[in-house]
Amino acid sequence: MGLISWIIIGAVAGWIASMFTGNNKRMGAFANIATGIAGGLIGGFLVSILGGTGITGFNLWSLVVSIIGAVILLSIINAFSGRK
Numbered sequence: 001m002g003l004i005s006w007i008i009i010g011a012v013a014g015w016i017a018s019m020f021t022g023n024n025k026r027m028g029a030f031a032n033i034a035t036g037i038a039g040g041l042i043g044g045f046l047v048s049i050l051g052g053t054g055i056t057g058f059n060l061w062s063l064v065v066s067i068i069g070a071v072i073l074l075s076i077i078n079a080f081s082g083r084k
Helices: 005-020 031-051 060-081
Strands: none
Touching: 005 031, 005 060, 031 060
């Protein structure tokens, strides 16, 4: 997957995850991209531990894995910052 693909999937995954966790009003485009990319790494790692295939390219499965990872990341951040 190329750099542009990571940015696109990261932006969409970070935006969707921020809506799930209630962070959408506090996050900008760069934060969504960074969260989505980090979420892709986290989600890919967790899915591979469970025996599945993590990020496989520019497709729907990679987006779902990135959203799951981003939701986990934002939930951890919210827990430490005291936000619900």
